[in-house]
Amino acid sequence: MKKIKMSIAAMLLLTVSFAYAQEKDKMDHSNMKMDHSKMMDTKTDAKAEVILNDYFNLKDALVADDTKKAAQLGTTLVASLKAFDSSNYTKEQQSELADIIEDATEHAEHIAESAIDHQREHFKTLSKDITDMVAITGTKNTLYQQFCPMYDKGSAWLSQKDEVRNPYYGSKMLTCGKVQKTIQ
Amino acid sequence: MKIVKIIAGIFLVALVLIQFIPVDYNQNDTVPQTDFMVVHKVPEAIQKKIQVSCYDCHSNNTQYPWYNRVQPVAWFLEDHIKEGKAELNFNEWDSLSSRRKTSKLRSIIKQIESGEMPLDSYTLIHRDAKFSKEETEEIINWVTQLKDSL
Numbered sequence: 001m002k003k004i005k006m007s008i009a010a011m012l013l014l015t016v017s018f019a020y021a022q023e024k025d026k027m028d029h030s031n032m033k034m035d036h037s038k039m040m041d042t043k044t045d046a047k048a049e050v051i052l053n054d055y056f057n058l059k060d061a062l063v064a065d066d067t068k069k070a071a072q073l074g075t076t077l078v079a080s081l082k083a084f085d086s087s088n089y090t091k092e093q094q095s096e097l098a099d100i101i102e103d104a105t106e107h108a109e110h111i112a113e114s115a116i117d118h119q120r121e122h123f124k125t126l127s128k129d130i131t132d133m134v135a136i137t138g139t140k141n142t143l144y145q146q147f148c149p150m151y152d153k154g155s156a157w158l159s160q161k162d163e164v165r166n167p168y169y170g171s172k173m174l175t176c177g178k179v180q181k182t183i184q
Numbered sequence: 185m186k187i188v189k190i191i192a193g194i195f196l197v198a199l200v201l202i203q204f205i206p207v208d209y210n211q212n213d214t215v216p217q218t219d220f221m222v223v224h225k226v227p228e229a230i231q232k233k234i235q236v237s238c239y240d241c242h243s244n245n246t247q248y249p250w251y252n253r254v255q256p257v258a259w260f261l262e263d264h265i266k267e268g269k270a271e272l273n274f275n276e277w278d279s280l281s282s283r284r285k286t287s288k289l290r291s292i293i294k295q296i297e298s299g300e301m302p303l304d305s306y307t308l309i310h311r312d313a314k315f316s317k318e319e320t321e322e323i324i325n326w327v328t329q330l331k332d333s334l
Contacts, residue, residue, distance in 0.1 A: 099281045106287070121294050125287050 045088075048137035050080045055130050056160055058111065062123060062167035063174070067116040074112030074119070081105045093136050100136075104129040120151075120168050127157040134158070134183060142184050148177035156180060202255040210246040210265050218278035219243075230326055234274070237302045237313040241268030243275045251309070264303070282334050289331040293324055 054077040061070035081104055086097040107126040111119045147156045151168035164177045221231055240246045241264050252261050272288055295301035296315065307314045
């Protein structure tokens with residue numbers, strides 16, 4: 001009888017401590033998650049940086065009037081947009097980001113299969129999408145929003161340098177435009 | 185000469201046989217609440233033009249004249265409709281976010297402006313789908329206004 005009592009007590013003890021350990025584990029986990037999202041706020045979303053990097057390469061190809069390279073980079077950008085993960089953002093930000101990514105993906109797809117005039121048309125809307133994305137994700141680098149008043153009633157794009165190199169006209173009007181805003 | 189006859193015969197038989205392969209017709213009775221014309225107040229002339237020139241490939245309802253029911257024309261068309269609907273479906277317009285709408289409207293303007301849409305292969309038979317110079321101007325002005333108001 002005593003033996004049975006002892007073993008029941010032991011079992012209970014074990015169960016309680018096990019449950020406690022699990023609870024603690026959960027708490028640790030949620031703490032970690034919070035730390036993680038804090039890190040996001042300090043502008044280190046690696047996947048957003050990859051998208052930005054691809055976008056800048058694409059911009060440079062358009063500056064160089066290189067249709068073929070721009071098309072390839074369009075495909076690259078489609079892949080990095082697909083890989084984007086918004087799970088660390090708030091619900092509102094998530095739906096906004098999903099919308100942005102969907103739109104940007106469509107434009108990147110078109111850039112991948114079009115002639116240069118079309119690529120530049122789509123690059124305009126893509127630039128707007130990427131700018132809106134950066135407003136949410138932030139970035140570790142300083143970016144310059146540049147603006148050309150001539151292309152399609154005025155068009156903006158992002159650049160890593162403040163020096164103007166126009167992706168809408170390329171060699172035809174390489175330095176047309178000005179810095180509109182500095183994004184930090 | 186005999187060989188030519190045999191080959192022609194085979195083609196003819198094949199042509200008859202493929203008529204029996206079923207085609208997935210793009211047809212629906214109802215116009216959903218998300219339709220472009222339901223959501224926006226479209227002037228009558230423009231509404232008609234968009235319906236005639238765009239809806240065959242950019243909605244859930246294609247008008248099928250007899251030649252569109254003959255193979256391999258029907259297959260060719262089926263492909264275009266699939267692609268067209270994936271790009272833009274006027275019936276599902278309101279399910280798009282305002283960012284997506286603006287984006288689509290911009291593309292519509294560019295496509296009509298450059299004469300890429302409606303497709304030449306389509307206007308070749310559908311003469312009334314063609315945009316005259318005035319019609320082009322009218323529709324671009326209207327769509328631009330709509331885009332700026334969103």
